[in-house]
Amino acid sequence: MRKVSLETKILGLVLSLSLFLILLLTTTFSYMEGRQIAKDKGQLALELSKTISFMPTVTEAFETDDPAGIIQPIAEKIRRETGAEFIVVGNAEGIRYSHPLASEIGKRMEGGDNSRAIREGEYYVSEAAGSLGLSIRGKSPVFNEEGKIIGIVSVGFLVDDVRAQIFKDLSKEMIVSLVAIMISIIGSYMLARSIRKDTLGLEPFEIANLYKEKNAVLQSVKEGILAIDQNGLITSMNQPAKKLLDIKESVRHLNVDGLFPSKYLFEVLKSGEPQVDKEISWEDKSVIVNCTPIFDSEGVSGVVASFRDRTEIEEMVNTLSEVKMHSEDLRAQTHEFTNKLYVLSGLIQLGEYDEAIDMIQSETSELHSLNRVVFEQIKDTKVQALLLGKIGKASEKKIIFEIDAQSYLEKLPDHIKLSQLTLILGNIIDNALEAVSSMEKPLVKFFATDIGNDMVFEVSDNGKGIPEDAIAHIFDRGFTSKNSGSPSGYGLSNADHVVKELGGIIEVQSEDGYTIFTVYLPKEQRGGKEC
Structure with missing residues (x-):
């Protein structure tokens, strides 16, 4: 065609x-x-x-x-x-x-x-x-x-x-209309000629095909690729490069200096000599860079750089270590449960049925108590699902997770979404579980009520507590008291942001190594979005 x-x-x-x-x-x-x-x-x-x-x-x-x-x-x-x-x-x-x-x-x-x-x-x-x-x-x-x-x-x-x-007046208007049509034809012809000249005689579909081919080549390469002109402005960047450099928006025609350590790129622009297998640090990544100059009739007109992430293998090793840790936790739980089954089997074989029943009741009473509160007093399925997940997580970490028997909560209003609830309660409970993980008798308590105009959620732990000078900054983005090398300090900041979006507040108390987070969410949507 x-x-x-x-x-x-x-x-x-x-x-x-x-x-x-x-x-x-x-x-x-x-x-x-x-x-x-x-x-x-x-x-x-x-x-x-x-x-x-x-x-x-x-x-x-x-x-x-x-x-x-x-x-x-x-x-x-x-x-x-x-x-x-x-x-x-x-x-x-x-x-x-x-x-x-x-x-x-x-x-x-x-x-x-x-x-x-x-x-x-x-x-x-x-x-x-x-x-x-x-x-x-x-x-x-x-x-x-x-x-x-x-x-x-x-x-x-x-x-x-x-x-x-009327027809007499209309004939005058038709003359003006014909003149306008003639001007439109001449103007459109001149515009088409000008555009054709700017595109070097290529039709739009030809330019589109060239662009698709170039883009397909760039995206098919696993390594990140970045190209700049002689002024250091980015002319192209493929998706792997954006992912590696954690860039989401368009960067075309932006200066590479503000986005990436560009020392080697400008060295190649100046010298015209390629740089091979240069290692640089970018945020939490270790990146290997290769830079190749682009030449035209006037000399070096730009640079193409390719990136490889050295941390991918390290992350894979860390992931395997985490899997191994989870496997060991599961193996320990399995071993503990197996021992209890052997004891129970021995008691039954010896005819000590009363002791066997006492052991079963002791093991199940706490679970029954938790389930009764979760399923009978907590009526919202989103909160139920969240609590069940955290109970399982606490059990894996050998942490006592108590739900206050006085807790009572009806179905949450429709304007509170599951994603928002997960950000708020999920982050606070996870922080509490982590805070008590090194304690001799780790304990995390949860309480919820919807009496009055607000829904109140309270999470407390018996961890080491929060220093008084840190409480004022605990919701600041990036603030953390952890010494781990992984990025942290965003969970509580995100939770605080969502609470403010819902028109609520978070209060923190920490005394004698006991920390309490209290969240107040209004039942009526107030549009309290944070500016």
Whole structure:
């Protein structure tokens, strides 16, 4: 299938739009002008009929023996001078005293639109068909000195004449429209030529194919690739490079200096010599960089750099270590549970059934107590799911996780989402579990209630506590008391941000190694989004 050229597309598009807009504007203007002309003609007819109805000569003629002999010459003179199609004066019975055709005088007026003027004394504009055809008419009653209606004046303009005037004006507008179309054609042709020159004679689909091929090559490479020009501005960057450098937004035409340690790139720009397998540190990553210069007729015009993340293997080793740690925890739990089963089996074989029952009840009473509170007093499934997960996590870490027996919570309002709840309670409970992990008798307590206008969640632990000078900064982004090399200090900051979005607050108390986090969330959405 033959591709349509850019020049043809632009000409077709501009011409189509121009024709559409010109046709739309011309039609709208013609319609509005036609209505205005008809309105003006009707108003003129009404004013003329009023003027004639107030003329003393006309009103006095109604009292004479030959009203037509007086009124006809006056009406015809005014008609010729004003350009009206007809001026008809009639008595209260609608018998004509004047008409452009003398033979019509003495006959009854036609159109059937005289009653409002003759019976009710109204002044109005109407449209009706008479002896001369369809016309726009101005109707005025004639009053005598006593205020009695004695006749009617009807001044009219033929609708055909009004339309002829509209078409006459429309022909002038069509000339302007044709000139506008010609200008549009010339302008679109010049625009197409200019664009074609800028694209080196390539059609858009050819440029698109080249771009797709280049992008496919860049994205198919596993290594990160970055290209800059001689000014240090980024010209292209593939997705692996963005992922490696933790860049999410577009960086095209931005200076590489603010995004990445660019020492080796500028050395290559200056010397024209490639740099191979150079190691640099970027945030928490160790990156291997290779830089190759790009040459043109004037020398070095840019640099292409490729990146490899040295930390990927280290992260894989760390992941394997974590898996091994979890396996050991599970193995320890399995071993402990197996020992309990052996003891239980021994008691049953020895006939010590009461002791066996006591052991089973002792092992299950705590779980039953937790489940009763979770399923009977905590009615919201999102909170239930979160607590069950944290109970399992605490059990794996040999941490006592208590849910206050006085806890009670109805279903949460719809505006509180699971993701928000996870960010708030999940981070606070995880911090509590981590805080007590090194204690001899680790204990984390949870309490929830929805009495009043707020929902209250309280998480406490018997860890080492929070220093007084650190409490003021505990919700600052990036603040952490941990010494681990991994990024931290974001959990509580995110929780605080979400709480403020929901219009709530978080309070922290830490005394004698006992830390309490209390979250207040309003039941009604207050739009308290943090600025």
